[in-house]
Amino acid sequence: MEEKKWIKAAKKGDSQALAHLFKESYPLLVHYLMKLTLNREEAEDLAQETMTKAIEKLNQFQGKSKFSTWLISIGTKLYIDQKRRQKRADAFKAQHMRKLKWQAQSQNEDWDFLLASLGELEDELRVPIILKHYYGYAYDEIGKMLGIAEGTVKSRVHRGIKTIRKELGEDEKGPGTMENPIKQG
Amino acid sequence: MRKGQEQWKTRLNKDEEDFSKEIKRSFVKFEENNPISTPSKDWFEKMVIEEKGAASRKWRKELLLFSGIATLILVLFFTTLTQIPVVFITLQGLTVLLVICYTLLQIQKHREKVRHGEY
Numbered sequence: 108m109e110e111k112k113w114i115k116a117a118k119k120g121d122s123q124a125l126a127h128l129f130k131e132s133y134p135l136l137v138h139y140l141m142k143l144t145l146n147r148e149e150a151e152d153l154a155q156e157t158m159t160k161a162i163e164k165l166n167q168f169q170g171k172s173k174f175s176t177w178l179i180s181i182g183t184k185l186y187i188d189q190k191r192r193q194k195r196a197d198a199f200k201a202q203h204m205r206k207l208k209w210q211a212q213s214q215n216e217d218w219d220f221l222l223a224s225l226g227e228l229e230d231e232l233r234v235p236i237i238l239k240h241y242y243g244y245a246y247d248e249i250g251k252m253l254g255i256a257e258g259t260v261k262s263r264v265h266r267g268i269k270t271i272r273k274e275l276g277e278d279e280k281g282p283g284t285m286e287n288p289i290k291q292g
Numbered sequence: 293m294r295k296g297q298e299q300w301k302t303r304l305n306k307d308e309e310d311f312s313k314e315i316k317r318s319f320v321k322f323e324e325n326n327p328i329s330t331p332s333k334d335w336f337e338k339m340v341i342e343e344k345g346a347a348s349r350k351w352r353k354e355l356l357l358f359s360g361i362a363t364l365i366l367v368l369f370f371t372t373l374t375q376i377p378v379v380f381i382t383l384q385g386l387t388v389l390l391v392i393c394y395t396l397l398q399i400q401k402h403r404e405k406v407r408h409g410e411y
Binding site for chain 2: 122123125126127129130133134137138141142147151155158159162163219221222225236237240241264268271
């Protein structure tokens, strides 16, 4: 069955259809939220909260975008709200970064400096970069998801990339090089 | 001038393409290192039924609260209007003042948000 048919059935009150839609979108949603939170447990909790919100708002979903895109949009807003409420958000982020670094070291893998720099970015720059450069959403779609103008999304993406490049010491080298500036070992 | 702008745009696009490739590679690795398991269809069905029930209960509770407050306001409104007009006029004045203060506060908050570029 096509996604639109599942959505139609779910809107009519079919719980099985809604469960199917959630199951299909779950891996994408949790992976996306993991990229925001840098923590699996937090991402899973946020995904649960996103699905609860989606159940409440299902009648407002017009079906113009994919169901997973709609969930990502809800999840992003919930994440931003949660971060505003959390006074110790930065401390949590630093803790998650340390955990990831430890994880990489314990698996004998190189620490990913690009992800580390991205993790250090403010959310208002990081979220549009992830949506644009990993998920491939258009600037106008991201603007709608975040409730900001398309031009603002563009400038935040450019500013974010510039900050990361600066952090990685690549400004002087010019574009097109993203090798780690710090050698391991 | 135009040629220079085009060259700059091409460089910027190329720059972003390279960045895109790098970020994809990093995140693919990140996903591989942090695998997730999707719960069974039964779990999702149970969750949907439970959440629908909770949403329905919440809606009923809110509707009841809204009706209660609306009734209280109407009773107060008509009682003061017919029994004690002085209190009625004072309350009206206070309400207008409160609305003006609240609106001004919201405008100020909005301006601050715009200044800081928040979404």
